[in-house]
Amino acid sequence: MPNPYAERPDHAFWSRAVADPPGGEVDPVARAPFTLTPGDRVATAGSCFAQHIARHLAASGYGHLRTEPGDPKEDGGFSARYGNIYTARQLLFLMDEAYGLHRPADDVWQRPDGRFVDALRPRIPAAGYATPEEVRAVRRAHLAAVRRVFEDCTALVFTLGLTEAWLGEDGTAYPVAPGVVAEPPEGRRLRFRNLGIKEVRQDLLAAIERLREVNPGARVILTVSPVPLVATMSAAHVLPATIYSKSVLRVAAQEAVERFRHVAYFPSYEIITGPQARGRYFAPNLRSVTEEGVTAVMGVFERHYLAGAKRKAAPPEPRRRVEAGTIDAETEATLRVVCDEEAIEASLPGR
Template identity: 50%
Template structure:
């Protein structure tokens, strides 16, 4: 039959009805890996909080996810993530923006600007670029500088040896040091330090800025390892709060849209860059609120497992192991999950009595 439209004869995944509305969920064909991921590949992970799930699921399925900054033996398993260990391939904590990633790599290779890198609280000292890795801070500024130098050495080592870099983009909003342009992972005064509007500013990065920062970061990494492959994802976790003056829902939509547009452009422009649709799987109309906890922000264990099953199956060629709740979950995370479960039970009991 002669084609009268360019939409005739496309595969089922190209049509809303056959590719989404009438399929199981997530659709079996939602992700086609651009390149193969081997269990021998040295995988480095970084990004926003959702990135932890990707690394954990791959490690559980036998992939070679790097841990270049392992925890000392005296820290209990329950406290590992509280101190920033076991979350990513180095102890950098959450990297929410592409500017933060770019500046971390710049600093690791000797191009860091001078800025107020050390914050104080209650007589203790904190690394402003990873303020939550030591919940009680350091004893002195010298201790902060020593720990950071050791950390940057680990960053250089793990990225230099990487075969695959998996990065989850989380936010477009950030707070920064006005004199130097250095961005922070959290606003000054939130964990430590003190906010001063004379030296601290707010920025909501635009698409061109997000893209430029990510391209610059990947260019640096590719110079170290020309064969490096990159897998990008976008976190489905909404903003906790926004400083943009928009409603938090609109601000979240803006942020995620910019990040998704950036990853789409890099996927199209660079053969070594792949994109995995974790954001789409969790936030689609078919998933609804089912993949979120009652706060409509935290992704449920079932939602995470569903997403991770798609990525691991694509690279394993079969049914992967599901992701259980992490053994290294903090006490606070366990308490939050228990509270969420009790809240759901109370709602069900209230519904039955109505």
């Protein structure tokens, strides 16, 4: 009986596809089911890492859809000013709210300084608002911009970031825990939940179905953020808690790809965290992805998904030694991402 692996391509073998090529040349995409053109209107949403994709799309001459004016340094430069959408449940509830299928019971929280914030995007704008009425008026306009994102895009790139979530009594998923940026009204309680594979799968598949209902031609590219958790509310150490979270998200993304022909998975997580990278794509804090890592990810993305991309990436500069657990100022300026999750540590006493 002949060896059934004899006719398999090189990318099916670890030695040929991962061990032998130099780390920067490993390309873990076997086949892209579709490509994007400069005429596409590409929407971006998700965790902090999704902001890099938006920035590099523009640098490559592709159309990054933006339906709401604002400062990318404040809102992350996503397609609308929704800020970080860490979980599939957040995405689903945002879509339902935009189309009148859900109304959050707790939509306005108050900061210690007395200013009010939109609980679904508590750091946009940084100044907050003077009254709850102002918050709600601005959110109505924001939801109109959200609808334009889903209806006008020809492709949506969504980066899954977390399984850990804070849920309101009505099921609404919030980007940060109460007390990190602001507090919900007195008497309102949120509960922590580490979403399992069944819940994440259901949320993600439902969100993709919602998009297809309002925009049947839109394609979807799913990625998993390689950025570890800032902190965990689970009983686990933050390292295995991170691996659990990313594993669940990766499985859910794969099931979506197998369910829908118009959905693809792009392995940004594998490019950054795989053994071939030897850890060099992380900054000294072992969490932030360096510009070299982003360039490696976007090089593979361009090769497979951007038809006719012309941008040439500059060779990465050698890393400099800095104090462990910190990010040097130049690296921090280069990263240019807005990450609501980082407010967890920033708000701790003594910080």
